[in-house]
Amino acid sequence: MSVFDLLKNKVQNSEKKYQIVFPEGNDLRILNAASQLSLANIIKPILLGNTEKITNIIRKNNLAFNELAIVDPIHYKSKKAMVQSFVKARRKNVPQADIAEILNEPNYFGTMLVEMGLADGMVSGATHSTAETVRPALQLIHTSEGMKRVSGSFIMERQDEKYIFADCAINLEPDSATLAEIAYQSVQTAKMIDINPKVAFLSFSTKGSAKGDMVTKVKKAAALFHKEHPEIPADGELQFDAAFVPAVAAKKAPASAIKGQANIFIFPELQSGNISYKIAQRLGNFAAIGPILQGLQKPVNDLSRGASTQDVYNIAILTAAQALLRDENNEA
Numbered sequence: 001m002s003v004f005d006l007l008k009n010k011v012q013n014s015e016k017k018y019q020i021v022f023p024e025g026n027d028l029r030i031l032n033a034a035s036q037l038s039l040a041n042i043i044k045p046i047l048l049g050n051t052e053k054i055t056n057i058i059r060k061n062n063l064a065f066n067e068l069a070i071v072d073p074i075h076y077k078s079k080k081a082m083v084q085s086f087v088k089a090r091r092k093n094v095p096q097a098d099i100a101e102i103l104n105e106p107n108y109f110g111t112m113l114v115e116m117g118l119a120d121g122m123v124s125g126a127t128h129s130t131a132e133t134v135r136p137a138l139q140l141i142h143t144s145e146g147m148k149r150v151s152g153s154f155i156m157e158r159q160d161e162k163y164i165f166a167d168c169a170i171n172l173e174p175d176s177a178t179l180a181e182i183a184y185q186s187v188q189t190a191k192m193i194d195i196n197p198k199v200a201f202l203s204f205s206t207k208g209s210a211k212g213d214m215v216t217k218v219k220k221a222a223a224l225f226h227k228e229h230p231e232i233p234a235d236g237e238l239q240f241d242a243a244f245v246p247a248v249a250a251k252k253a254p255a256s257a258i259k260g261q262a263n264i265f266i267f268p269e270l271q272s273g274n275i276s277y278k279i280a281q282r283l284g285n286f287a288a289i290g291p292i293l294q295g296l297q298k299p300v301n302d303l304s305r306g307a308s309t310q311d312v313y314n315i316a317i318l319t320a321a322q323a324l325l326r327d328e329n330n331e332a
């Protein structure tokens with residue numbers, strides 16, 4: 001079963017209808033995906049933007065909805081209450097006069113809907129950069145308990161093959177401890193889509209074949225992860241072939257715990273992570289689902305600005321599935 005059939009079934013079978021907010025309510029990819037999701041009763045979309053403008057685009061493109069809410073941040077009636085909640089959530093002094101202005105910005109407004117429990121999750125980034133999309137979530141929603149950093153992973157899917165790549169979106173130069181945390185968060189994402197985790201900490205070196213600070217950082221990350229989570233098969237530092245091809249692993253890393261069968265790939269820094277996912281997507285024909293924000297208290301997810309309607313549809317389902325999982329964990 002594809003990742004999305006799996007997650008869609010979970011979301012559709014839940015009693016609650018999850019409300020996902022889309023700050024880029026004028027974008028046709030967002031509107032098309034929101035229409036499909038609403039008509040199939042998968043989620044209830046909340047579109048942000050000028051109501052008249054959005055309604056015109058909907059009419060012009062003959063888009064239909066089952067349930068839909070359109071909210072204009074600039075004319076939002078309960079702004080005062082939102083400003084108060086912002087003050088509490090921000091944990092830093094921001095002049096009240098500035099907050100009302102900040103909340104006119106759809107990514108901040110959408111993030112506050114999630115923070116206040118008025119939406120279950122947010123999907124943005126079709127027209128905004130990753131920094132613009134995630135900064136409000138980092139400032140207002142914060143990391144979940146026990147987590148120090150938020151990271152961004154991709155589910156890479158091609159027919160029956162499913163892998164997790166991380167961090168491809170957020171942390172520029174993670175240190176060893178952050179790499180170990182990214183790996184732990186990626187294992188949680190993998191479990192959501194029934195991947196049995198096998199983690200590789202990637203490098204240009206396999207088991208000391210090269211030396212230097214870059215290699216040491218990855219080696220240390222693998223050791224830290226193993227110490228904290230000895231029950232999860234993991235290894236590093238490994239080159240990609242030693243992590244992924246059993247015959248190469250047998251030669252380069254014969255004692256490896258994952259024996260060339262890794263399915264979670266942890267990249268040493270953001271350049272290699274972001275470049276690798278785009279190569280697998282564009283040359284390898286993998287569907288790249290993400291960036292999925294990991295380690296946040298409530299679900300907010302980013303899109304690549306190159307995202308298609310299908311990508312928006314997929315990420316919205318994943319966001320609703322994260323909200324469902326959060327509800328289940330809170331109940332447990």
Ligand SMILES: CC(C)(COP(=O)(O)OP(=O)(O)OC[C@H]1O[C@@H](n2cnc3c(N)ncnc32)[C@H](O)[C@@H]1OP(=O)(O)O)[C@@H](O)C(=O)NCCC(=O)NCCS
Nearest residue numbers: 130131134135138139148149150151168169170171172274
């Ligand atoms: C994510 C990112 C936007 C944060 O950068 P920033 O806003 O400049 O970061 P700042 O240092 O100003 O931090 C803003 C807040 O977020 C917090 N923060 C930053 N990175 C964080 C992380 N990874 N996890 C948790 N919190 C984080 C900071 O602690 C700070 O909180 P505070 O204001 O309450 O003290 C930045 O790391 C970035 O641009 N990453 C690359 C994004 C990108 O282009 N990716 C490629 C395409 S997907």
Ligand SMILES: CC(=O)OP(=O)(O)O
Nearest residue numbers: 169291303304305306
């Ligand atoms: C995830 C990513 O690379 O996003 P963008 O293509 O928008 O920079």
